[in-house]
Amino acid sequence: MAELILLFDALLTYEFMQRMFIAGMLASVAGGIIGSYVVVKRLVFISSGISHTAFGGIGMAYYFGFEPMIGAAMAALLTAIVVGLVNIKTKIRADSAIGIMWVIGMAAGVLFIKKTEGYTPDPMSILFGNILLVSREELIIMAVLIVIILGFVMFLYKDLLAMTFDEEFAAITGIHTNLLNLVLLSLTALTIVLMLKIVGVILVIAMLTIPPSLAGLFTNDLKVMMISAVIIGIVLNIGGFMISWQWDLPPGATIVILSGVVFLVVFSSIKIARFVKHKTKDPSSK
């Protein structure tokens, strides 16, 4: 308990702690909203691919000496658009295309970092995130990304709803579904970039899928799902960080483990509750 009081103390005192908290919030907002699309449109695998190729972009940014988040954004957007176009224009299977870009991105990242002179980051912190090291510049980039993401989603909400629900009908009503698919993949890429700093390349998928999946258990309205996913994401982020602080563990991993445990507990409780209700309500049946 004493450690947690210390945590609040630190939060009030240190700017880097405040940055970290804001970063967690921003990532949860983007993750809850775009993650809902990722979950309902089954884009989890491509999201994984995008986040892993972002590793290549980060490596490239270190090698050439520019901001790593910009490198990550470039690689992530490139992957999103290439996979989207492959899906539309060619007969290459989309999952194979994702797999190919995934491994090339990872390998390129390792080579770039190996060949970078001077200071090189620990690849572990890129892979698993390090929320403690959010710089002021990175926070500004994150804020810009979230404005872009929210703007697109608000403007395109009804079209995205139609397209993710029933693509053929959406096309008939005049929606350019190919273009909108590319936009959605690009927004997913930007969201992933936003989250990389906190949970890292490998654990991004947790923040993108667990809060929306949890929210989806309770609602049949996409808007409600998004808003609840944002709130759940923020709570899980803060909770995971408190655990990491208390026992001195890497925050990315504790956020993911906490999210996973909460999901399993809630999911099985619902299943058990339904089973019990069914049994007691209907004793005569069979």
Add this chain to the structure above:
Amino acid sequence: MAKRKRKTVIDIRGLWAGYGREPILEDLDLKVYNDDFLGIIGPNGGGKSTLLKVILGLLPPQKGKVKVFGRSPIEARKYIGYVPQFAVYDKDFPINVWDVVMMGRRSRRGLFPFYNAEDKQKTKEALEAVDMLEFRKEHIDDLSGGQRQRVFVARALASDPKLLILDEPTASVDSVIQESIYQLLQRINEGIPIILVTHDIGVIAQAVTRIACLNKSLHTGDGEMLTKEQLESAYQCPVELIAHGVPHRVLPEHKK
């Protein structure tokens, strides 16, 4: 049938269409008028769905001329209400009946980000027309097959279409519900033309005013009689020609 001034709604001449090198539709002619309730029948793989895709502008023709309301299918499709055979959607998708039907308004609203009061009014009217308004808050997958089909009809109606196209609308529902859906369609047909694709030849006779038989090609274009031989060649098996639909014109009457 009301005495509307007879106008051509769809005009297809010499249409070839398909996906690979093998065309599915060969040299097809078809005219649809503004008072039609046209039934399109034919064997599986005969090109029924392909023809609908061309009319809806989802598949460009390889050869031939296709005019819908005098325009290209892509320009005209916002005037068409479409009810697919199976709407391809994820049954876990978080969406309720109201929002599904509201989607039909997209063609009227365009890129503007929000639906307005008129959209809500039309959505309500469409749900009332199919008798599903009380289910508006339900999840789409909690409905029965017949109810869900009514919702997809409502989604098509919500856009105030000038033409309604349905692909096997009763494939997944029992005969009582089939009957009620056909009654609903006849009511709708008092206002707009309908094209109905089905292989349910028994029920179709009660509702439709014209039947076209599609097996790769189609030449019932204008005023031709549909004969037993044509039906048999389309199905490639003996067919019982429908005779009980006496008050309806099962066979086209209009002369050239």
